[in-house]
Amino acid sequence: MSDASKSASQPWLLSFPSLALFLGLLVVPLALTAILSFNVFDSMMGTQDDYTFGNYLEILSDSYYYELFLRTALMSAGVTLLCILLGVPETIILSRMQPRYQGIFFVMILGPLLISVVVRTLGWSIMLGREGLINQSLISLGLIEAPLQLMYSMTGVVIVLTHVMLPFMVIAVWTTLQKLDPQVADAARSLGAGSWTTFSRVILPQLLPGILSGAIIVFTLSASAFATPALIGGRRLKVVTTSIYDEFLHSMNWPLGAAIAVLLLIGIVSVVMGSNRYIERKFKQVFS
Amino acid sequence: MKDRGLGSNGFGSLIFHTLFTLFIVAPLLVIILVSFSDKGYISMPFEGASLRWYWAILEAPELMDAFSTSIWLGLGAATLASLVAVPAAIAIARYRFAGRDGLMALLLSPLMVPHVVLGVAFLRFFSLMGWSGSFLALMLVHALIVVPFALRLTLGAIIGLSRDAELAARSLGASRWTAFRRILLPLILPGVAGGWVLSFIQSFDEVTMTVFIATPGTTTLPVALYHRVAMLTDPVTASVSAIMIIGTMGLMFILDRIVGIDKVLIGKK
Numbered sequence: 001m002s003d004a005s006k007s008a009s010q011p012w013l014l015s016f017p018s019l020a021l022f023l024g025l026l027v028v029p030l031a032l033t034a035i036l037s038f039n040v041f042d043s044m045m046g047t048q049d050d051y052t053f054g055n056y057l058e059i060l061s062d063s064y065y066y067e068l069f070l071r072t073a074l075m076s077a078g079v080t081l082l083c084i085l086l087g088v089p090e091t092i093i094l095s096r097m098q099p100r101y102q103g104i105f106f107v108m109i110l111g112p113l114l115i116s117v118v119v120r121t122l123g124w125s126i127m128l129g130r131e132g133l134i135n136q137s138l139i140s141l142g143l144i145e146a147p148l149q150l151m152y153s154m155t156g157v158v159i160v161l162t163h164v165m166l167p168f169m170v171i172a173v174w175t176t177l178q179k180l181d182p183q184v185a186d187a188a189r190s191l192g193a194g195s196w197t198t199f200s201r202v203i204l205p206q207l208l209p210g211i212l213s214g215a216i217i218v219f220t221l222s223a224s225a226f227a228t229p230a231l232i233g234g235r236r237l238k239v240v241t242t243s244i245y246d247e248f249l250h251s252m253n254w255p256l257g258a259a260i261a262v263l264l265l266i267g268i269v270s271v272v273m274g275s276n277r278y279i280e281r282k283f284k285q286v287f288s
Numbered sequence: 289m290k291d292r293g294l295g296s297n298g299f300g301s302l303i304f305h306t307l308f309t310l311f312i313v314a315p316l317l318v319i320i321l322v323s324f325s326d327k328g329y330i331s332m333p334f335e336g337a338s339l340r341w342y343w344a345i346l347e348a349p350e351l352m353d354a355f356s357t358s359i360w361l362g363l364g365a366a367t368l369a370s371l372v373a374v375p376a377a378i379a380i381a382r383y384r385f386a387g388r389d390g391l392m393a394l395l396l397s398p399l400m401v402p403h404v405v406l407g408v409a410f411l412r413f414f415s416l417m418g419w420s421g422s423f424l425a426l427m428l429v430h431a432l433i434v435v436p437f438a439l440r441l442t443l444g445a446i447i448g449l450s451r452d453a454e455l456a457a458r459s460l461g462a463s464r465w466t467a468f469r470r471i472l473l474p475l476i477l478p479g480v481a482g483g484w485v486l487s488f489i490q491s492f493d494e495v496t497m498t499v500f501i502a503t504p505g506t507t508t509l510p511v512a513l514y515h516r517v518a519m520l521t522d523p524v525t526a527s528v529s530a531i532m533i534i535g536t537m538g539l540m541f542i543l544d545r546i547v548g549i550d551k552v553l554i555g556k557k
Contacts, residue, residue: 123315224402
């Protein structure tokens with residue numbers, strides 16, 4: 001602290017190792033991938049040094065890719081909706097519990113986040129098969145007659161992804177729930193609002209920022225999920241991530257795979273940025 | 289728990305909660321049950337239980353190799369991530385400088401960039417640099433993607449810490465390094481250790497990015513499991529998974545002891 005210049009350089013010295021790691025191993029590889037997406041690909045000779053917009057034109061002119069991105073978006077939207085419908089009530093139920101039980105159920109509900117997604121998906125693929133637990137119980141309950149096709153179907157992928165993503169929704173809603181002022185709900189009740197009116201008109205609007213940020217996390221993570229759609233959806237049911245994998249490791253068309261990856265990244269970053277801006281605009285005037 | 293104007297749980301809530309919890313734990317329970325089966329195919333252990341599928345792991349060299357790769361990878365990546373995250377956390381928590389927000393955003397960015405995109409970026413980068421199949425390269429990129437976790441828990445420990453003891457030490461003639469080592473580090477150690485364990489778990493579990501860059505010599509356990517499950521679901525995949533579940537539960541117990549599991553899972557209290 002002998003002079004001002006020394007203390008101005010201090011934070012940069014401290015962050016130098018992390019900066020070097022991130023510039024060298026994150027920024028450079030991502031930039032190289034962006035460049036790769038403009039390279040010419042020749043089916044005989046592989047990736048060429050010439051540049052072209054051809055890969056992007058190929059994606060933009062082929063309805064296959066529109067369907068691919070649309071399918072991925074619909075899948076992610078379905079998962080997000082289910083996570084809201086299941087996660088929000090569960091978080092409210094959790095918040096009403098005694099701390100003792102809260103701790104136990106937190107670990108049970110959020111703990112799976114720390115268990116490899118391949119393991120969780122394997123558990124589901126055992127349960128979802130034609131002879132699996134789900135079909136057997138539905139048949140023995142008399143709800144269905146013939147086993148449902150859950151493996152290698154979009155229904156199966158959405159069920160399993162919902163299981164994988166639910167903890168993120170619970171965390172997001174829980175965080176907002178902690179900031180809730182109980183006096184506001186009391187005020188509504190003392191002014192004559194019923195419990196449903198209190199919930200829908202007073203509590204739910206306050207939870208909305210948490211639900212929205214949870215929804216963004218769930219949507220983007222679902223759109224970038226790989227192992228679950230690959231294992232539950234199988235080889236035929238393609239989403240963006242599994243088709244990137246195929247371009248890179250089966251067709252070996254790296255430039256096209258890189259172009260799809262760049263579009264996925266742009267899509268995800270714009271969803272995050274766009275909705276953050278929306279949330280800020282919408283809730284700033286309400287809460288500040 | 290304070291009443292937040294949400295009332296109390298009725299009968300319907302408890303049924304919903306039971307079904308919800310069942311939905312969450314069912315696939316994990318099923319794996320653990322199936323892993324004890326004595327049949328040669330996926331089945332419940334109620335008509336005959338055995339440990340044969342655990343012994344079978346020992347006879348699958350590719351799984352044993354993948355397991356040791358994952359352990360070493362996790363240890364190296366978590367250590368390296370902590371080594372770069374601790375000074376960065378000090379810089380972010382203790383200094384106000386131009387580019388501070390940008391630095392924070394950059395260091396947290398691996399959470400936002402899809403791991404598939406990271407996978408193709410590293411595949412391209414490694415093939416250009418001739419690093420394909422290098423364990424060190426794999427460890428460096430694993431360190432990179434777990435830095436956000438190490439950073440978050442370390443920052444949580446530094447922010448809100450009083451500087452008085454450190455300043456007293458400095459004014460009594462301790463060097464910056466001594467003040468860090470003797471005063472600050474012991475105070476933030478739980479956060480750093482928690483960040484290390486969480487980083488280890490995240491590195492150990494990572495599959496989406498690693499599946500692109502793993503080579504036969506550097507295949508991790510989740511990647512080996514992924515490839516095996518993609519071909520067939522046999523009881524060995526269940527016994528390996530059961531070990532991963534139990535191992536993770538052990539680490540969660542340690543995390544709970546060091547920093548409190550709620551802090552790790554929810555981020556802040």
